Amino acid sequence: MKKINELFPVDEDFKVQSIHSDSRYVGKDSIFFCIDGLSVDGHKYIEDAIFQGAKCIVYSKPLTFKHKDVLYIKVDNVLDELNRVADLFYDHPSYKMTVIGVTGSSGKTIVALMIKNALSQFLKMGYIGTNNIEYAGIIEQCPYTTPETIFLQRHLSDMVKKDVKGVTLEVSSHGLALKRVDSVHFDIGIFTNVYEEHLDFHGTMENLMASKAKLFSLIDEKGYAILNTDEVRFYNLVKDQIKCHILTYGIEHKADIMARNIEVFIDHSEFDVQVHDELKHVSVGVLGRFNISNVLAVMTALLALEMPLSQVIDRVEHISGVDGRMELLQHPYPFHVIVDYCQHVKSYEKVFQFAQQVKKDGRIIAVFGAPGKKNYNKRQKIGKLANQYCDQVILTAEDNRDEDIQDICLDIQKYIEKPVSVIIEDRRIAIEQAIEIANRHDIILILGKGHEQFMASAIGNDPYPGDKYVALEAINKIFKGEEDNGKEMEQID
Ligand SMILES: CC(=O)N[C@H]1[C@@H](OP(=O)(O)OP(=O)(O)OC[C@H]2O[C@@H](n3ccc(=O)[nH]c3=O)[C@H](O)[C@@H]2O)O[C@H](CO)[C@@H](O)[C@@H]1O[C@H](C)C(=O)N[C@@H](C)C(=O)N[C@H](CCC(=O)O)C(=O)O
Structure with missing residues (x-):
């Protein structure tokens, strides 16, 4: 006080x-x-x-x-005074621990959580972001990806009191533009990527990129900016404005830490990491080429914290992915179910491309919808993508708010010509239906809700058990005791 x-x-x-x-x-x-x-x-x-x-x-x-x-x-x-006073009132908590901020259109959650998990073996770590707030055995819902200043400083202060030594923080472009993190002392800032998003708020791509770039202006000379050289426009924008050290990672473009010889599989990914002249093999549990880029960001952050490369590899090989982010559900039957949060059109494309790359002779069956009352042109774009990549599409509820679910689904369905598409408004029934029609080697993609256990409706958030729960329950119901209900499928050995 x-x-x-x-x-x-x-x-x-x-x-x-x-x-x-x-x-x-x-x-x-x-x-x-x-x-x-x-x-x-x-x-x-x-x-x-x-x-x-x-x-x-x-x-x-x-x-x-x-x-x-x-x-x-x-x-x-x-707002400037609020930042100054909040930092002072809570005794400068961000100066008392290692703060790692992650910004970018996608990948923030997986990068922030993987770093937190990788370091948790050595240090008491915290995390604040889209998934929740986690530290010292506490798990709380987080109101925003990047919470507003007072809430944030209060939680950082509580972490310090509970002896937490480091925290990974997802830093959204809204959070940066609305000065939510202006009083946070960052040791490391990480940039993943930038897509056209939130232009209703930022107005132009230039403003959006400027918001993300702000994170790096908050890092002093001793800190590190970890930048993705494959994001050429953003890299060129910020590289000369930064006063801290820069470490780069990339797949396509030259960088300090690079991934070579990438191979993606349905249940893991492999690549060789090149750090200057050293080349080492890495096998990770995360899925998709785009996630290799996220793993490189994690590895670069750990190297910036002076962890030896062999230990960095050991850590990333032993930490699992993140709930609801390209999560392959575990079950013994010979088809695959992947749950992904998939917030951006670009993410749909990447998930579909991944499924196409790893599928054998099965089909791609996608279950998704689109949020109501926002981002209307997303509907056309994801419809066209499904048309390009999927064999069957089940359109369903996805945070319809006070818009009619049927209307939202029809807006998407207009652009789906080739694959068979149906509308099943109840998301649980839609998921059950996808599982019901699964054949050997099919890949079922359940997209848009990820880890979330609510459905935004006209009157607030309705409880929803989550896509993973619904899918696993359906698998159990349909395939366990398959002899009784006539559904037969060989189990995976
Ligand atoms: C666009 C945006 O981010 N708006 C945020 C902004 O709202 P605002 O400026 O409209 O605030 P306001 O409602 O006008 O209120 C102004 C002030 O009056 C206060 N007030 C208001 C009512 C009252 O009865 N008493 C009172 O004192 C409010 O607390 C506030 O301090 O400041 C508010 C207070 O901090 C935030 O709640 C609000 O977040 C809105 C609800 C929101 O949904 N933001 C989302 C878009 C967001 O921030 N998303 C990003 C992630 C995006 C992504 O990457 O996907 C995030 O970091 O979560």
């Missing part, structure tokens, strides 16, 4: 119990920061905040009324 005059240059010296930017959560003897947001202006909630116990208001716009017993502090930029 801090006194107010330790946080601001004022004469008052009352103790500040907590700090807030949302009036709905304000507590007694606290500071309320008025953020002028994208939909509402936090200045509107000053009275609510005071009613709830705020003793100090940090604001930037003219106020018409002030309470005698409340301290009002006018600043030029409330």
Whole structure:
């Protein structure tokens, strides 16, 4: 806990119990920061905040009324002050541990979690990102990929209290643009890739890339920027602006750490890693060529932390992939089921290409939908991709919000000509149906929800057991006791 005059240059010296930017959560003897947001202006909630116990208001716009017993502090930029004060209030937690930030359109979660898992053998590690918040035996849901400043600093501070020595943090372009991480001290920043995404928010690709590039401006001379040379545009944009050390990785383009002789299989991947003149064989449990790039990012980060190459290889070979990210479900029957989060059109293409590459004589059966009320042109693009790669498509619910599921599916189906496609609105039944029709060597791709155990509907998040659970349950139901229900398939030896 801090006194107010330790946080601001004022004469008052009352103790500040907590700090807030949302009036709905304000507590007694606290500071309320008025953020002028994208939909509402936090200045509107000053009275609510005071009613709830705020003793100090940090604001930037003219106020018409002030309470005698409340301290009002006018600043030029409330978000900048919020960052400065949050870091101070929580005693600079990010300076007390190794902070590794990962930005990019896809791959953030797998890279952040793999690094966390790789280092957990040696250090108490934490993770904050899309999947959740994990540290010291605590697992909590994370409200955003990159949570807002106060929430983030509070959790980093709790990690320090619990003796956590390092944390991997997914850093979204929204998080960077909205200054959620401005007060975080990063030791390492990693860039995976950039696709056309969130242009409703960023406006242009240039703005989107500038947001991602901001992560590297937050790293001082001692830190490392880990960049993907295959992302030529982004690499050229940032390489000369960075003040920290740079380490590069790549598959197609020259880099410090490269993957050669890549071979992908349905259940693992193999390649030779080249670090300067050294070439070593690596076999990893993650699937797809695009994930080799993510593994290289992980390996480069571990090398930056001075882990010897042989140990780096041992770590990546022994850590598994991530829940719901190109996850091959384990079962004994001779067809394959892969669950993937697949948020971007580019990711669909990569997953379909992978399935095509590894499939033998089976079919590619895809189960997916598209989220309601956003990203409408994605529907046409994923429909066309399915047309190109799939043999059968089952279109279904996927966070329809208050849009009609049938309409969303029809928007996709319009672009599917060649493969047989059906609409089954209930995602559980759609998955069961895909399993039901599985033949030997078929690959069933269940895309779009990954690890998520909810379905965003018109009234909020409805409970949903998750694609993996539904698929495994269907496999059990349909194939276990197959003698009884007439479904027969040889088990894998
Ligand atoms: C576009 C965006 O990111 N908006 C974020 C932004 O919202 P905003 O500026 O519109 O905030 P606002 O609702 O206008 O409110 C302004 C201020 O008034 C406060 N307020 C509001 C109401 C009230 O009763 N009392 C009160 O004090 C709010 O707490 C806030 O401080 O600031 C809010 C407070 O921090 C965030 O909740 C909100 O995230 C929205 C809900 C969101 O969904 N963001 C997503 C898009 C996002 O950030 N996604 C990225 C990942 C994207 C990806 O890579 O896929 C992420 O990192 O998760």
